Amino acid sequence: MSLPDDDAAYAKLQEGDYGYLLDDVPHFTDYLSDLPTFPNPLQDHPAYSTVKQYFVNADDTVPEKVVVQKNSPRGVHFRRAGPRQRVYFESEDVKACIVTCGGLCPGLNTVIRELVCGLSHMYNVNDIFGIQNGYKGFYSSNYLPMTPKSVNDIHKRGGTVLGTSRGGHDTKKIVDNIQDRGINQVYIIGGDGTQKGAYEIYKEIRRRGLKVAVAGVPKTIDNDIAVIDKSFGFDSAVEEAQRAIDAAHVEASSAENGIGLVKLMGRYSGFIAMYATLASRDVDCCLIPESPFYLEGEGGLFEYIERRLKENNHMVIVVAEGAGQDLIAKSIAAADQIDASGNKLLLDVGLWLTHKIKDYCKAKKMEMTIKYIDPTYMIRAIPSNASDNVYCTLLAHSAIHGAMAGYSFTVGMVNGRHAYIPFHRVTSTRNKVKITDRMWARLLSSTNQPSFLSQKDIDAAREADKLANKSYLPVNTKEHGENAKKLANGEK
Ligand SMILES: Nc1ncnc2c1ncn2[C@@H]1O[C@H](COP(=O)(O)OP(=O)(O)OP(=O)(O)O)[C@@H](O)[C@H]1O
Ligand SMILES: O=P(O)(O)OC[C@H]1O[C@](O)(CO)[C@@H](O)[C@@H]1O
Numbered sequence: 001m002s003l004p005d006d007d008a009a010y011a012k013l014q015e016g017d018y019g020y021l022l023d024d025v026p027h028f029t030d031y032l033s034d035l036p037t038f039p040n041p042l043q044d045h046p047a048y049s050t051v052k053q054y055f056v057n058a059d060d061t062v063p064e065k066v067v068v069q070k071n072s073p074r075g076v077h078f079r080r081a082g083p084r085q086r087v088y089f090e091s092e093d094v095k096a097c098i099v100t101c102g103g104l105c106p107g108l109n110t111v112i113r114e115l116v117c118g119l120s121h122m123y124n125v126n127d128i129f130g131i132q133n134g135y136k137g138f139y140s141s142n143y144l145p146m147t148p149k150s151v152n153d154i155h156k157r158g159g160t161v162l163g164t165s166r167g168g169h170d171t172k173k174i175v176d177n178i179q180d181r182g183i184n185q186v187y188i189i190g191g192d193g194t195q196k197g198a199y200e201i202y203k204e205i206r207r208r209g210l211k212v213a214v215a216g217v218p219k220t221i222d223n224d225i226a227v228i229d230k231s232f233g234f235d236s237a238v239e240e241a242q243r244a245i246d247a248a249h250v251e252a253s254s255a256e257n258g259i260g261l262v263k264l265m266g267r268y269s270g271f272i273a274m275y276a277t278l279a280s281r282d283v284d285c286c287l288i289p290e291s292p293f294y295l296e297g298e299g300g301l302f303e304y305i306e307r308r309l310k311e312n313n314h315m316v317i318v319v320a321e322g323a324g325q326d327l328i329a330k331s332i333a334a335a336d337q338i339d340a341s342g343n344k345l346l347l348d349v350g351l352w353l354t355h356k357i358k359d360y361c362k363a364k365k366m367e368m369t370i371k372y373i374d375p376t377y378m379i380r381a382i383p384s385n386a387s388d389n390v391y392c393t394l395l396a397h398s399a400i401h402g403a404m405a406g407y408s409f410t411v412g413m414v415n416g417r418h419a420y421i422p423f424h425r426v427t428s429t430r431n432k433v434k435i436t437d438r439m440w441a442r443l444l445s446s447t448n449q450p451s452f453l454s455q456k457d458i459d460a461a462r463e464a465d466k467l468a469n470k471s472y473l474p475v476n477t478k479e480h481g482e483n484a485k486k487l488a489n490g491e492k
């Protein structure tokens with residue numbers, strides 16, 4: 001897969017020695033000339049000025065892949081996040097706004113808080129506004145003035161104090177409002193859909209030649225955003241999922257042939273289910289969207305359930321909401337439904353499985369008890385835990401430094417370092433559990449569940465992984481395309 005033409009036109013690539021490639025983010029100077037720059041006010045800040053080398057070197061970049069061989073090309077890099085010596089705004093000229101879109105996730109309020117406090121305390125910015133209820137709030141609601149005082153304790157609460165929504169992305173109306181209200185820094189917190197929306201806003205801003213920085217902070221409880229190590233709130237969600245799994249285990253182990261079934265979030269990616277299973281060690285079977293399963297016959301789920309109950313008298317199953325959707329669609333005639341953003345609405349795999357397991361045991365005249373626990377919204381409505389709070393703070397600070405320096409980007413941690421990633425990189429693919437990877441093997445060996453995969457499925461998954469590893473050839477010109485191909489093939 002190479003970049004679609006539209007993305008290629010915005011891609012900024014710079015080659016270096018030994019197969020080095022910088023996949024850079026757009027900057028004001030790409031389309032505006034003669035802009036004045038200013039010394040970064042952090043240099044006079046009592047807290048930061050003492051830090052040796054507080055400003056990042058303008059040439060610092062972060063590698064996308066850190067595992068390499070002796071002859072590997074240096075590969076794709078991203079611009080390192082952090083404060084620059086010179087910035088493109090004077091503090092009193094900054095007018096910033098913050099919006100949250102898509103589903104909830106632990107840590108949203110922490111990011112909002114740290115954006116407001118960071119802008120105010122680090123860069124002396126006083127004009128900060130909250131956009132209410134997602135993208136549509138840009139053109140349909142009042143903008144809420146925000147101060148460090150008004151956000152002081154919001155990180156203790158779940159949800160988002162700004163409200164969120166799906167749908168309602170009208171690029172023209174949004175940018176009209178940004179322009180009319182004189183906003184020049186837009187902070188957009190949300191998932192893959194939201195980042196696509198941020199990219200559209202950036203393109204329209206650029207078409208209009210506006211000096212407005214767009215900073216995306218990726219949010220998704222499903223951890224399905226490409227390139228970044230992990231999304232904020234994911235750890236908190238996995239931790240909260242333990243409570244549901246513990247309850248399922250208690251229920252199951254207190255009954256004869258007891259089964260506890262827990263459904264967790266994960267529309268296309270089963271990361272929450274996988275990590276919650278690995279963390280718990282009480283789970284006997286984990287079903288995720290990436291690994292197709294089947295019910296009947298040799299090697300199927302029913303056979304495994306029967307065996308496990310005979311061996312242990314009880315079992316716990318964790319299922320990600322996106323698992324088995326094809327199986328359900330075959331057995332229930334349901335019309336495809338979508339939400340306001342166009343995302344497919346899923347059928348309840350937990351309820352469906354519960355009925356299927358009950359029917360199977362009845363037909364086999366097996367006494368059993370099954371308890372179905374659906375904590376999906378409970379695990380995303382909590383405030384973020386301590387480590388997510390720190391992560392949210394760093395993301396917010398990196399976003400602020402990048403916007404002050406005139407970049408537009410999605411911010412994220414890449415191999416433990418914060419980086420500015422081009423929008424198209426986080427919107428063009430989705431992060432998924434690799435079932436040919438060691439992590440999934442660890443899970444299989446911890447649960448002892450069948451893999452449900454034939455050799456043909458495994459070969460197909462391996463092939464898909466190979467393609468995914470090779471897939472990103474950043475091209476914006478024919479020459480770049482040829483060079484990138486050479487880089488991917490290890491030629492210089
Ligand atoms: N291709 C797109 N172009 C412009 N805007 C989009 C696009 N896809 C989604 N959006 C907008 O982004 C917002 C959030 O999208 P969506 O509801 O898919 O959630 P998300 O950001 O993917 O988060 P979640 O992780 O909860 O799914 C919506 O307001 C939607 O209109
Ligand atoms: O019911 P809502 O708010 O649309 O959100 C549900 C979806 O949001 C997600 O949590 C992603 O944010 C998915 O896992 C889930 O399918």
Ligand SMILES: [Mg+2]
Binds near residue numbers: 102191192193
């Ligand atoms: Mg999404």
